[in-house]
Amino acid sequence: MPPAAPTRVARSRFWWRALALWLMIAAAEILHGVLRTIFLVPWVGLHRSNQLGVFTGSLIILLITRFTIRFLVGAETAVPPRRLFAVGGLWLVLMLAFEWSAGHYVFGRTWDELAQDYRLARGGLLPLGMLVLLFSPLIAARR
Numbered sequence: 001m002p003p004a005a006p007t008r009v010a011r012s013r014f015w016w017r018a019l020a021l022w023l024m025i026a027a028a029e030i031l032h033g034v035l036r037t038i039f040l041v042p043w044v045g046l047h048r049s050n051q052l053g054v055f056t057g058s059l060i061i062l063l064i065t066r067f068t069i070r071f072l073v074g075a076e077t078a079v080p081p082r083r084l085f086a087v088g089g090l091w092l093v094l095m096l097a098f099e100w101s102a103g104h105y106v107f108g109r110t111w112d113e114l115a116q117d118y119r120l121a122r123g124g125l126l127p128l129g130m131l132v133l134l135f136s137p138l139i140a141a142r143r
Contacts, residue, residue, distance in 0.1 A: 058132040
């Protein structure tokens with residue numbers, strides 16, 4: 001017998017939990033960026049620090065997602081992969097909106113400066129980190 005479909009309340013709780021986890025990831029990434037700026041940028045420069053930060057930030061995202069996946073799914077025994085992918089999509093959209101708006105309006109970076117981190121041909125590796133963010137709920141659920 002297939003598992004019962006989640007109720008409307010359970011689905012709502014799921015999405016609120018997904019939002020809470022994104023806030024946790026965003027807070028961890030902010031702290032990660034502050035620490036990189038303080039300790040790593042003076043040694044290797046901003047561009048190299050940003051490149052290294054993609055890998056350490058991806059690890060942070062994967063660890064947070066791995067250790068909180070049970071909180072996200074709650075009592076559900078089988079969450080469809082498409083819903084986990086939708087969570088990753090939500091996190092991606094929220095992170096891009098946050099990254100670009102905070103980077104420009106709070107930290108005063110130009111749009112071109114922000115775009116540098118996304119230009120793979122010029123060594124910007126942030127698209128790889130965003131792919132990790134997108135797929136992290138699926139990866140965590142598989143474990």
